[in-house]
Amino acid sequence: MFMLLKGHYNKIEPASGAIIMACGIFLIGAVEAFPILDVIYGKYLAFFLLVAWVIIYKDLSIQFFHRDFLIPFIQNPVNSFVIGTWIAGVSVLCNVFLRYFPEILLLTQAMAIFNTFLWLFFLANCIYNFKQLLFDHKDYPVHGAILLSTVGTQSIIILLNNVFFQFPVYFSEAIIILGLIFYLAGISLLFNRYVRHHNWTLADDWANTNCIIHGALSITGLAIVTTNTFTPGFITYFWVLVFGLLISVEAVEVVRAIKRIKLYGWNKAIFTYHVTQWSRNFTFGMFYTFTLVMQENPFYPIAGFLYNLQRTFMDYWAWVTLLAILWEIAIFMKARMTTLYHEKLISHKTTR
Template sequence: MAAVMSLGIITQGVLSNFFGIHLLEKILSVINFALWCSFSFSILMAFFSKKFREIHYSNPINRFGIGTWVAGTSICTILIAKMFSEWAIIAKIISYFNFGLWFVYVLICIQAFFELNSKQLNKNVHGILLLTTVSTQSLVLVMSTVYKKVPIAVDHLFLTLGVCFYLLSAFIIVKRYFMKPSSWSIEKDWNNTNCILHGALSITGLASIKSHAVSEQGIMVIWLCAAIIFAVVEVIEVYRLIKRIKCYGMKKAILIYDLSQWSRVFTFGMFFTFTYLTVPGFSVLSVIQKQIITIGIWAVPSLLILEVCLYASHFIQVYRNDLKQYEGKKQLNVPL
């Protein structure tokens, strides 16, 4: 579902806002909806095969990852509503289901927050906790797109709840890395999902713009916070990259696929979209924002293409390994 989120924000936030290629947007929207259906079916299969708890629930930290289901469903709902207006009723039906999923997810996360402390798992936390904010704010975007009139109090409620989740999650994550800095190494223990530290703020700002629930001054404050955290996190990422190249070499440090890398595509796309739609408060910010947009319009799609290529390479390698195992068992007459 993180891939659905990434492709969705680039389709709606980057390509739609900047290029406006309607046919390409429709094609990508259909692809994204197909991916969403496929992943949803996979989740259902895990449930019916009684593997759901083992895969998604047994580890309290991994439970936060269910937030990608909510956010991925939200972006699909938005794409359906915008790209295929004749399917508006389908978008509403999916949104009803998504609100229910979000409510269950929040209850699961509240329990997980308590378990992190009781089971002493705080030393393993990372940016996945911030999916509580991402999923909550994604519903504000759904409401502003799918429904014509939403009470401002409802928008304020979801925005405030999302910010509360952000403050709690960010506190736990920062505490992990700063309380005992000698107990972890940046090349091994700094997670890709930590980029959600700025991505969660970006989607909060975007939700504020779309819902018209926050003043321009408030939106600029959110953007400044997101930009500062973006700079800090990405400086850490560059330093981490240098360390990983020294430890593992170029191929293993960069050209290796990991599921969590989709979070980087999503957060970069979200920061670009938020920046593009933000009205600058004064000239200095305006210059900075224009530079971000100029660079980001090419960097973000390129990042998506790179991630797709890494996934394709990974998929081919896994297929070849499985084929070799199959041929080996066949030659030895081992039951398959």
């Protein structure tokens, strides 16, 4: 492969696109509950997000074309699904641009077209990997990252409808159904991993990415209410399903956190950073955004009692989403400062 590079490069976690996903979805959803952040500081936050995107995606792009990264990455039937974070990250950033910088629509559309081609590559990768996992490596230890197949797919149809025009319903339905097929394939693999097999523990083997169990359905719901596909009755039941999964999965997360604190102490269990934790922030923000757009779309009338439930829950959920993202930024900064401190110590010792 003549395009592949050799030599030194800045290594970056392949799932770092989740940082853009998590911060971006806050800026197009839950931020509406905080007018000061939205109206006064929104454009500044969006600009900082753009800077972060440039830094992260520059390193991701350079790393992608290095032989020692690309070949093992593509050959891993689970980890290669994190390309979905790259696609969803660009999709979310484009929607942030639409909200705060509508005057750069042409640039946003160009990014959307590029992202669509990246998704086509990802689509082929998803089909191949699902074949591997469903038929050739049935007992491979999967986790929620495989559901990024759904996240990346649904983010594309949302992006295209928002950035260009309302696509024909049958086209949007086809993409959304494809995402749901990926979801069902992923859930069957997770069921096999966590229900049929018992050689795992909640503290050590339940992955951060498993929150995408509800997050992938939240973005599916957002795709539906963005494109006006499916019926109002369907989306009502669908929202209730996603809400139930959100409560159930996050209850498991609480139990997991308690078990990890008992086993490893507060620092390792709660205060240690890992890039996959951003997936939780993304799923929290995505559920808020799904609910918000559903309420604002007159095509989907909501029964009074359900609307009141949603509004009450969202009043609290906005704060949960904000505090969760501030927490993640704090432990990210802590991890970065610790790394820089150790690097400085090593450099000092080698120069003595």
